[in-house]
Amino acid sequence: MHIVIIGNGISGVSVAKSLREYSDDEITIVSSENISFFSRPALMYVFMGKMRFKDILPFPSDYWVRNKIKQVYGAVKEIDAENQSIVLDDGGVLSYDKLVLALGSQPKSLGLGEFNLQGVQGFYSLQDLEKLQDSTNKIKHASIIGGGLIGVELAEMFVSRGISFTFWVREKWFGSNFLPQEEAEMVTNHLISKNINIKFEREIIGFEADDSNKVKSVESQSGEKVNSDLVCVCIGVEPKVDWLKSTDVQTKAGVLVNAHLQTNIPSIYAVGDCVECIDPVHGRKSIETLWYTGRLMGEYLGKNILPENSPPYEPGIYFNSAKFFDLEYQIYGDVPTSFSEPYGTVFWKHPTKDKSIRLVFDAKNDEFIGCCVLGIRFRQEVCEKWIREKRKISEVLPLLSEANFDSEFSTRYERELLDIYNNTVI
Amino acid sequence: MTSILKWSQSLFNFEVKNEGVWFKSLSNRGVIGWILALFLTFGYITLYFFPAWLGLGAKGMPNTGFIAWFDPISLFFNGSAASQWFVYGFLYTLIILIMGVKFLIKYKNNNYQIIRTISLMFFQLCFAFIIPEIMASLNQPAMDLKNMWPLNYYFFFDWNIKKLLSSGYFGLFLMVWGIALTFIISPVLTYFYGKRWYCSWVCGCGGLAETAGDPFRHLSDNSETAWKWERRIIYPVLFLVCLMTLTILDSFFRKNPETYWITFSHFKVIILLLLAGIIALGIWQKGWLKGVSKWSKIGFISLGIILFVAIAFSWSYQKPVLLINALKLREWYGFYVGAIFSGIIGVGFYPLMGSRVWCRFGCPMAAILGIQQRFFSRFRITVNGGQCISCGNCSTYCEMGIDVRAYAQKGENIVRASCVGCGICAEVCPRGVLKLENGPLSLEDGKIRF
Ligand SMILES: Cc1cc2nc3c(=O)[nH]c(=O)nc-3n(C[C@H](O)[C@H](O)[C@H](O)COP(=O)(O)OP(=O)(O)OC[C@H]3O[C@@H](n4cnc5c(N)ncnc54)[C@H](O)[C@@H]3O)c2cc1C
Ligand code: SF4
Ligand code: SF4
Numbered sequence: 001m002h003i004v005i006i007g008n009g010i011s012g013v014s015v016a017k018s019l020r021e022y023s024d025d026e027i028t029i030v031s032s033e034n035i036s037f038f039s040r041p042a043l044m045y046v047f048m049g050k051m052r053f054k055d056i057l058p059f060p061s062d063y064w065v066r067n068k069i070k071q072v073y074g075a076v077k078e079i080d081a082e083n084q085s086i087v088l089d090d091g092g093v094l095s096y097d098k099l100v101l102a103l104g105s106q107p108k109s110l111g112l113g114e115f116n117l118q119g120v121q122g123f124y125s126l127q128d129l130e131k132l133q134d135s136t137n138k139i140k141h142a143s144i145i146g147g148g149l150i151g152v153e154l155a156e157m158f159v160s161r162g163i164s165f166t167f168w169v170r171e172k173w174f175g176s177n178f179l180p181q182e183e184a185e186m187v188t189n190h191l192i193s194k195n196i197n198i199k200f201e202r203e204i205i206g207f208e209a210d211d212s213n214k215v216k217s218v219e220s221q222s223g224e225k226v227n228s229d230l231v232c233v234c235i236g237v238e239p240k241v242d243w244l245k246s247t248d249v250q251t252k253a254g255v256l257v258n259a260h261l262q263t264n265i266p267s268i269y270a271v272g273d274c275v276e277c278i279d280p281v282h283g284r285k286s287i288e289t290l291w292y293t294g295r296l297m298g299e300y301l302g303k304n305i306l307p308e309n310s311p312p313y314e315p316g317i318y319f320n321s322a323k324f325f326d327l328e329y330q331i332y333g334d335v336p337t338s339f340s341e342p343y344g345t346v347f348w349k350h351p352t353k354d355k356s357i358r359l360v361f362d363a364k365n366d367e368f369i370g371c372c373v374l375g376i377r378f379r380q381e382v383c384e385k386w387i388r389e390k391r392k393i394s395e396v397l398p399l400l401s402e403a404n405f406d407s408e409f410s411t412r413y414e415r416e417l418l419d420i421y422n423n424t425v426i
Numbered sequence: 427m428t429s430i431l432k433w434s435q436s437l438f439n440f441e442v443k444n445e446g447v448w449f450k451s452l453s454n455r456g457v458i459g460w461i462l463a464l465f466l467t468f469g470y471i472t473l474y475f476f477p478a479w480l481g482l483g484a485k486g487m488p489n490t491g492f493i494a495w496f497d498p499i500s501l502f503f504n505g506s507a508a509s510q511w512f513v514y515g516f517l518y519t520l521i522i523l524i525m526g527v528k529f530l531i532k533y534k535n536n537n538y539q540i541i542r543t544i545s546l547m548f549f550q551l552c553f554a555f556i557i558p559e560i561m562a563s564l565n566q567p568a569m570d571l572k573n574m575w576p577l578n579y580y581f582f583f584d585w586n587i588k589k590l591l592s593s594g595y596f597g598l599f600l601m602v603w604g605i606a607l608t609f610i611i612s613p614v615l616t617y618f619y620g621k622r623w624y625c626s627w628v629c630g631c632g633g634l635a636e637t638a639g640d641p642f643r644h645l646s647d648n649s650e651t652a653w654k655w656e657r658r659i660i661y662p663v664l665f666l667v668c669l670m671t672l673t674i675l676d677s678f679f680r681k682n683p684e685t686y687w688i689t690f691s692h693f694k695v696i697i698l699l700l701l702a703g704i705i706a707l708g709i710w711q712k713g714w715l716k717g718v719s720k721w722s723k724i725g726f727i728s729l730g731i732i733l734f735v736a737i738a739f740s741w742s743y744q745k746p747v748l749l750i751n752a753l754k755l756r757e758w759y760g761f762y763v764g765a766i767f768s769g770i771i772g773v774g775f776y777p778l779m780g781s782r783v784w785c786r787f788g789c790p791m792a793a794i795l796g797i798q799q800r801f802f803s804r805f806r807i808t809v810n811g812g813q814c815i816s817c818g819n820c821s822t823y824c825e826m827g828i829d830v831r832a833y834a835q836k837g838e839n840i841v842r843a844s845c846v847g848c849g850i851c852a853e854v855c856p857r858g859v860l861k862l863e864n865g866p867l868s869l870e871d872g873k874i875r876f
Binding site: 010 | 816853
């Protein structure tokens with residue numbers, strides 16, 4: 001049996017890794033980005049000089065040979081589902097018994113044709129990083145468009161290298177589309193404290209280029225024009241599936257898969273960022289562009305691609321984490337951005353420092369359903385256990401110190417949160 | 427002008443956490459790094475072997491030049507002119523204090539780092555520097571009360587034993603303290619807290635590595651090859667120091683078989699029992715020894731048995747133990763391990779191989795504590811579920827060259843002999859994945875878990 005995986009990001013590699021744990025079948029991974037797997041979220045640290053590129057490769061270089069995982073460098077252009085083979089850009093043909101699509105995403109465009117201009121780019125791939133590094137020393141002023149996770153990472157990167165830039169954010173607060181209001185305000189204040197040039201409630205409506213098609217400035221809806229010879233568009237990502245439209249694999253926004261991560265063609269599967277679940281598990285999005293989702297899907301598929309009658313993919317309890325400059329963020333379970341019925345919440349915020357704890361519960365039956373923390377670390381196992389066991393919020397609060405994962409001797413704040421809860425209940 | 431301004435700002439902007447370390451010549455093995463390494467290395471060589479170049483006065487002559495600058499300070503502390511060791515100790519302490527303050531500012535948001543660094547600075551200043559000076563000025567044997575055998579390899583040397591035993595109750599106290607430190611206090615503390623209680627809270631070598639060495643920690647090689655060499659070097663050094671101590675004590679007792687209440691025959695019995703105990707441990711290997719490979723076990727046990735037989739034989743034929751020339755071995759160890767390895771390479775190579783070259787590849791103390799930490803300690807680094815993004819910050823900034831990520835991305839807790847518990851991996855992790863812990867109650871069932 002030959003299993004071919006297109007894409008060597010976290011999802012593709014997770015498939016190969018967990019498949020290899022119990023099977024000796026032939027495994028080939030194809031990628032056009034880099035011959036070996038690297039940590040995409042760590043690209044920023046290479047730019048900041050915290051690590052070299054070789055430091056962000058999660059496995060030693062002999063790992064692939066040792067585990068008999070064949071690596072092929074090249075872009076796949078076509079899938080011939082009938083003959084079970086794929087065609088590479090250099091004309092090479094690989095035949096497969098099972099094919100896994102782990103294609104990842106690409107930066108979304110504003111729809112203004114901006115990616116045709118020189119000096120306008122996204123920040124997703126190794127090639128994007130290289131482009132950025134090339135232009136860094138030549139530019140006078142940059143623009144970052146989009147107040148999302150990648151935008152804020154770029155801001156941190158630019159600050160560390162002393163690049164002057166303007167950070168354009170459409171919302172009133174940074175992160176208000178994925179954080180509750182109080183947290184969004186805290187993160188926003190943290191960004192402001194970093195002295196970065198951040199403009200809220202601005203949408204970019206146009207670009208100006210010079211004669212050689214090089215970007216000169218950006219223009220917002222409020223009429224400002226800011227000269228920028230580098231523009232990074234980070235308004236989100238979308239599955240990288242354009243080239244699949246000409247194949248028999250069914251796609252909408254992403255590759256459509258059933259509960260077993262199988263596409264409309266039975267021998268072809270898909271995992272990670274490029275997936276669009278036809279029928280997502282309750283409460284989950286049909287497209288989840290997360291490292292963790294990619295890994296979980298990959299591990300699931302590696303285990304279940306060969307056996308008959310495998311169980312459906314079960315994403316488990318949601319979790320995620322991020323870092324906004326120095327401010328760490330973790331989330332477990334279900335935390336909405338606003339708290340109307342049926343959500344109830346207890347929130348504590350440090351009076352001076354950037355630290356907060358939020359627990360979320362179901363107001364009808366007091367069951368604990370999620371939590372998020374800023375500047376504090378929580379233990380995943382404990383939070384998940386409480387959520388899975390549907391513990392009552394009144395039961396969870398006194399035990400909260402079990403969930404704390406801060407380093408030893410850290411000041412603890414569980415008491416404050418409990419007091420807030422007791423005061424609001426009485 | 428602006429670039430000078432920027433540069434001087436960056437000098438004092440300690441908050442910047444490791445940004446640009448791979449761009450700077452000082453910290454990426456660039457020209458400045460090499461110059462510093464050469465400077466340190468030659469500094470050590472001069473200090474150890476050619477102190478006269480630094481102005482140390484020949485027998486009875488007054489000091490000149492560099493060393494003479496320190497005469498007033500030395501006079502103040504112990505009433506005599508500075509020796510090269512006084513200068514060394516003084517500068518060493520000063521650097522730990524200055525760079526310690528820098529470290530405190532850099533990690534000011536982390537209480538673990540703050541308390542640990544203050545502890546290091548305290549032990550260096552008081553235990554390594556001031557208290558021995560006071561002891562000396564009171565005409566008592568001067569001893570660094572935290573420097574234990576086998577790092578302090580001369581503790582069991584004949585001259586040290588004689589000195590301590592001829593200094594009345596105070597000397598006796600030092601003798602008992604030194605033995606208790608190695609054989610009782612240290613194992614107990616290591617059981618509860620791991621080797622970090624010593625290596626990154628108390629030890630002087632650790633003190634310099636953690637403070638002055640902090641800008642170079644990412645230079646420690648974290649490949650599997652480096653790990654292999656680490657084991658190939660550190661355990662033989664441990665073996666050597668034990669062998670040397672044994673031969674020195676043997677020749678000491680040979681000369682004074684009945685002088686002390688521990689006689690030569692007591693000594694023989696103790697050593698043979700100790701060896702037998704170690705062999706038995708290797709054979710018994712209950713649960714907590716299960717991670718060791720079969721061949722290391724077989725090698726370990728057969729080496730033990732060969733030694734046991736050879737030692738018993740040499741004693742029954744009234745020969746020096748294993749026929750080794752104790753003085754030669756001591757001279758050899760003192761020169762190659764004591765001076766060249768721990769001093770010249772250990773510190774001189776900071777800008778080339780990271781801050782813990784000696785602690786990682788050479789220190790016999792670290793070897794013993796490490797073995798205990800690996801098999802019989804509650805300390806480990808806990809991994810927070812599946813939050814790892816395999817970024818590699820932890821592996822890059824581990825000064826012991828441990829590939830922390832290899833464990834973290836599998837969700838596996840880290841229990842490694844070499845981990846000194848500095849806590850930097852947990853500090854630099856951008857996703858809050860790592861936490862240093864002493865076997866807390868198991869989260870599931872409330873039972874203690876190793
Ligand atoms: C800067 C940045 C920071 C991030 N930070 C976080 C974070 O902190 N936490 C988090 O959860 N997520 C984060 N993400 C998202 C996370 O990186 C992605 O969800 C994850 O990498 C997706 O993995 P994947 O394997 O599905 O796809 P990818 O990592 O995109 O891998 C897909 C690979 O397939 C290759 N490929 C695609 N099509 C072809 C073809 N036709 N032929 C050959 N090769 C092909 C691509 O070149 C690519 O190498 C971040 C993303 C970015 C860009
Ligand atoms: S593993 Fe972590 S705590 Fe241990 S030595 Fe390395 S960085 Fe320090
Ligand atoms: S620093 Fe944290 S997230 Fe990065 S590899 Fe290490 S444990 Fe994982």
